[in-house]
Every structure is written in C-alpha cells, then in structure tokens.
Amino acid sequence: MSHENMNLTLKVWRQKNKDAKGNFETHQVKEVSPDMSFLEMFDVLNERLITEGKDPIAFDHDCREGICGMCSMFIDGRPHGPVKGVTTCQLHMRSFKDGDTVVVEPWRSAAFPVVKDLAVNRSAFDRIIAAGGFVSVNTGNSKDANNILIPKDEADDAFNAAACIGCGACVATCKNGSAMLFVSAKVSQLALLPQGQVERENRVLGMVAQMDEEGFGTCTVTGACEVECPKGISLENIARMNREYVAASAKKKD
C-alpha cells in the first residue's frame, strides 16, 4: 500500500465501572499498518497490554462491518472519528498520519452510562422502541405481501430511514444529548409506509414520552447529529417527526 507503517500516541479514557471516576491514559502504538482498522489497532494494543500483565481496554464491537451498531468510540472529538459515513469499525488507519496523537473517549450522555472504559449502555434505545416502534401485527395474521403495493419512492424513503443502526453517535455528538435523530428515523420509516398508519399517532406520542423519560436532552436543531450519523440519516426525519407529533397531540386534545 501507499503509506508506510506509522507510530501513534493514543490518549484513551479509562473508567473501571459506571460509578468510578475515569481518567485518560496515554499509550504509544508502533508499527501501525494503514490497512488496519481502528479496532484492529486496539486489538494490537490490547494484546501488548495483556502480555505486559495490564488490563486491556474494554470497548464494544461485534460485526466489524458497520451494521450492528455496537462499536462506539469518540475519536478526536467526533463519534466514529474523522471520516464521514463510517462507523468506528470501518475506520481505517490510512486516515491517520505518522506521529498523530489520537484522543479516544466513550459516548458521553446522561442516558448512556459507561459500563467500562469505552463501552456504554444504550438500553434506553430498546425501551424507546418498546414504547411504539413497531406495527402491532401478530405472527400469522398477514395477507399476501403483494396485496400491499407501495410506490418505489416511498419504499426507498422508508428504507433510508430504516437504515439507522442504533449506534447512538447522534446522541453522543449532540450538545444537548438529544436522541431525536434516532427516534425520528423509526417514526419516519413507519409513518411513510401504509402498514404504519393505524398506530401512527400513538407511536409518536409513546416514543417521544419514553425518550423524555430516559433523560435525553431536547433538540435545538443544531444539525450535528446528521453530520456525524454513519448511515446518513437525514434531519428531514426530525422535521417529519415534529409534524407527526404536533398532529398527534392536537388530535389527542380534541
């Protein structure tokens, strides 16, 4: 490949558990290949820490393909690091230069308590989905799939909203710690589809109420979330959700 191997300085957040006070720890990593992923660089560092008898750095990851939403590192002040449209696991070391100092922190949000080091707990998202992010249809009582015709454009829009991986980067980057982008993606997907119509109002009211209860902040439309979302979930979804919410609230009052 084009570049040579590089040496980097990492400043990594260490925190024993949710109640402990954390601090930054500095590590040198040498001979980093530009073809490595960011997480593979952490694997190499952890391997060394283990050999030295030290505690390796805990971080979340699973698919390493940018789809499970598990990986979650706040790199140099940006969730998932410097490259747009990419999760931490798909970030490659060719995006860094020899001699760089890289600061790595967990997602920071009141609603996402730290589990250990760089791993956080995002169960709040599951509870928001449980509050309405579904179509109430029991197994077995559906008609032939092609009886529901959906214009391609609408299906595509719904798909684009459904592409959210639930990683929480939007929350981590937001100065208010708002979960609006995540919630609006699900509300939009189902509002755009005929299957979602019946429960449209209850859905948005239920999900927003749960979002507030979980301690996420309010949205002041800074737009930071859209910039950092690895799946390109658009701010339009927030606008759509606001309309849905206003309409549903008005109807409830009637």
Added chain:
Amino acid sequence: MASSPKLNSRIPEGPMEHKWTKYRSTVHLINPANKRSLEVIVVGSGLAGASAAASLAEMGYKVKVFCFQDSPRRAHSIAAQGGINAAKNYQNDGDSVYRLFYDTVKGGDYRSREANVHRLSEVSGNIIDQCVAQGVPFAREYGGTLSNRSFGGVLVQRTFYAAGQTGQQLLLGAYSALQRQVGMGAAKLYTRHEMLDVVVIDGKARGIIARDLITGKLERHFGHAVILASGGYGNVFYLSTNAMGCNVTAAWKAHKKGAFFANPCYTQIHPTCIPVSGDHQSKLTLMSESLRNDGRIWVPKKQGDTRKANEIPEEERDYYLERRYPAFGNLVPRDVASRAAKERCDAGYGVGASKMAVYLDFSANMMRYGQIEANKQSLHNPTKEQIRELGMAVVKEKYGNLFDMYKQITNENPYEVPMRIYPAVHYTMGGLWVDYNLMTTVPGLYALGEANFSDHGANRLGASALMQGLADGYFVIPYTISDYLSGEIRTKAIATDNEAFVKTEAEVQERINKLMNVKGTKSVDHFHKALGKIMWNKCGMARNAQGLKEAIEEIKQLRLEFWKNVRVTGEQNEFNPELEKAGRVADFLELGELMCIDALHRNESCGGHFREEYQTTDGEAQRDDDNFAYVAAWEMKEISNWELNKEELKFESIKLAQRNYAS
C-alpha cells in the same frame, strides 16, 4: 442401514405435501390460562430467537430472552446482506414449493432431511407476508410490487432483499415485534447476559445458568422449556465472516449435557470475501453472493500474470465458472464456486499481491445496464463514458453499501477496478441434532436457526439461512413446542434453589475460577489464532485423512497448553471481555476436535465437506450414498470420546443423483 435407536426424528406419517398441514391440525393445544403459567427461555435474539420469542409471547407464554450484545438488535443476523428466499413465484418463472424444496435438497448435496426441508419451503411465503406486514422495507419495483434477485444454485428469481442490508431489515422487524412484547410485559430481556450452562432435572431441560456480563454475577433462570437460537460456530476458524462474538458456547454446553451434535464438519466456505490483508486481520468481510448476479469471476489465462486487471485483454481472461459450468455459470452453489477459486489459485493463476484472490468484475454488466438506461432515456449515440456513468448508477442502487465497504477496507474503487475476492469461512450447516419438532435429544431443549443442523445438508444455498431462521421462529416452534408443553401444564415453576440449579451454577463457577487461575503468559487470542490455523489448513476447504489425524493431535496439544498457559486479565466480578472470550475459545478447542473426527469418519465428499481422496476425475465432490447417506449425530461421553449415532436419510420425494451444474 437403520437409524440409531437413540434418534427418533418424529417425522409425521403421510405424503410429503401433507405432513406439516396434518401435524398442525392435530398437535395438542394449550388453553390460554395454562399458557400464562408456562415459562420459556430463549437464548439468542437473532432472526431465529427474536422471531420465536415474539411469537411465543404473543401466544401467551412467559418468555425470557438472552443475548450477549447490549441490545437484541445487534445479533449477528443483522449483518446478513443479500437476501431471503421464498417460493412466491412472483416473477412467474416457474417457482413453486416443490422447486424450492428440490433446490434446497440438491444444493445440500442430498444430506438433509426431506420432511424438514419441505416444511421450510411451505412456510417460506408466509415469512415474506409477515415481514411486509411489520413494515420491513423490501426493495420494490416501480409498480409497487416486491422485487426479486437470483442467488446461487437455482434457476429462478426468488430472493427478496433490502439493498445489501436484508438481515438488518428482517432483524429489525423481528426485534420490533419482540420489543412490543417487552413493552407489554409478556417478554423480558436479559441483554449483556451469557448463558453458560443448561440445567437438566430428571432428564428434562429446566433452565439455564447465565452470567451478567456487566457485574459478572451468575444467575439461575427457570423455564419449562429452553430454546437455543445461539447461532453458528464459524469462528472456530478464528477468521470468518461472522461477527466477533459468534461462538459455540450455548450449543456446546447443551452438547455436554446430552444434546447430540450433528454433522459438525459441514462448514460453508463462501466464495466471495475480501482477502486477508495482514497478520492484524481480526475478521473477514463478505461481499454478498448477490454480487454474482452482476459480477463475472475470472483470472488471467497466463500463470503468474503481473499485469493490472484493466490491462489484460478480454481474450486473455479465463471466466472459469462460465467455462466449467455453462448452465449455472457464475451462479453455481457456494461450495462449487469456492473450490474452483482455490483450484485456480493453487494452480498459480491467482491475482493481487498475495496471489490468493480472483477477480469479481462488474464492468460488462455496468455497460449493459448503462445501455438499457440510455435506451430508456432515449439518449441517441451516447458516449461510452455516458453509458458507463448510467450503468454505474444502477449498480450503485443495487449494491452501493457493499461497494462502499469494499473501498473502505481495501482502498480500491470497485467501480473502476474489479474486486479481488477469495473464499472464507461463513456458515456452519452442522449444529445440534433436532427432531422434526426442533427438539434436541434432551427433552424440553430446542435448537433453532443456525444453531441446529436441520435443513441445509452439506451445503446451504444463499439466502436460505434467513429463511430458515425465521421459519423456525415464526412458523415452526410456535406449533411444535406445544407438543411438549401440553404435557407440562401441571409442572409448577421449579424454585432456583433446587439442587440441580445449585450444582450447575457451582460447576460454571468452577470453570470460571479455573480460567482466571491459570495466570499463564499467552493471550486468549493467541490460542484462538493457533486453533484457527489448524482448522483452516486441515479441516477447511479441502481435507484428507492424514491432515485430519494430525489436526486432532495438534488440537489436543493446544488445548492442554491453553489450560496451562492462558492469561485471562482482569477480575471475574466485572465487565471482562477477555474472560468472555476465554470461555468461548475453551469450547472451540473441544469442538474443533469433534469437527476433525467427523470429517475423518466421513469417507466421501459432499457439499462443503471435500475429502481430497474422494473426487471425480473433474475434481468434483464424490458422494458415497451407499455408506454415508446419514446424519452423523455425536454423543459426548467425555472429552475426546464421542459415540457416533446415525440417522438414516431416506429420499422419498427426490431421487438421489449426482449434482450437476454444468448442463
């Protein structure tokens, strides 16, 4: 050959087309009030687990769901790319339940159980209906109907998809159905929990021991029945397309508690993955089989050709799949395509720096699509560049996320140069032996999805794992579990201070202590990588008796060394990913041996199991139906000591034949 008396497959009587219908209308039912006091544990929240848990909770059972990720939505199923099969015949191309059944049995190289596969084909259409009703945004045509694509090993278009994110969309559908039940209190979630043993009381599965991965505490959970939907064990090879956490632990613990393990050696090596780039490699990335719809696979005709792909003229390219298999071309089944790639690379025709890769080239189809678009838009005399641009847009819409991923990983632009690909471990057809009810040899213990062995024989066709996972969870287990639970309505919930729970928990605790106390010098990954190398070299794409015998000895040695010299850092009563990995690798070190034993005993080649000693003169797999038309179900006596039980495979509806994809 007769089946072992220990294996009762419980296949219903009657003609193939009526077995399932008849079963459904005669299975015992349970009244709603009784359902409310029956508790079911589901380990796993992938397609199989989430769909089962949601459906059972809807029916009124009390359900507990476990997964080791921080949310059920992150189960490995989320990563499935290409699509899901169903015999809908929406394309009017001659598809039918029978054809899907036939393709699956043939694709599996005649090593699967007909009755299960037929049921799978029958319910396949319901899955699509169910998912659409949930709001799963499948790809659509301009007329608003669902769109289909082709997958390998078949001549019809029956694969439904959502760009390259089909697994994600299907799993989010099942997950939302599950969350709805969680919200209503009918199902309870245990995320970041790892099941570490099954509790068996009077011969029946009655619960599990799980570790809370955040606090490290062991917990006891009772269930009238336990369902394992814990996925496949491809990570025994260390490098695979599976997510990092995929493991065999749940299935393996069940195996040690009496559940037979079937066909462990049947591993699927997927032909189109991004090649290894260096020693740091932690996993391999799949490039979906759907790409073979539009990508042509080739290598240079000249050995050791060092020219760039674009510099090699058309007539100097060997489209070896099209050459060897004219009828199916680039869409032969995976086992065939993988072996053919290995054959070319071993013979010195490989490409790229490592020479262990072949090209997957989209240029021809990009031009073809471009031309169609140009016609649609009535462009007169478009330039070649214009056509390419138009074609690129079409390809982007179909596979954009995969192309982006390829570029991100390799730093090469696949719109400009062909992809370099090589086979990688992808899926495990083997798994816990189950009967027609999906029950293992331990009463009350079920296995669903990739964790069981049931439907794919010796080779799985593309887009059929998602189908099977959802069939098992949505449409099979809700019926078959009542066959068992209807006999349990008088069983009161067993208190978890029962001695079986106490004893099993103590065993789990002892194993954790043992792992923590080795305090050796080598990391868990060190052992995992070493095991992976043995497995890939000697129990991988091609196997032979000599290598397998060596592998068995090497694995035993490695296991000894692991228990003498592994270093597990940190504490047990905290979040400790190293400890989690250590437990999983310890289980892989036992499973690996069994896989080699199974591969060694099967003196034939079939599907993903290719024994070099058994091949035709053209290098195709040579089956031995007289001696090996059976499921090998292994019963563990103790470590390194297994007893073979055979389930005879009877082919009543489909005639046994040599697979032929050439004509």
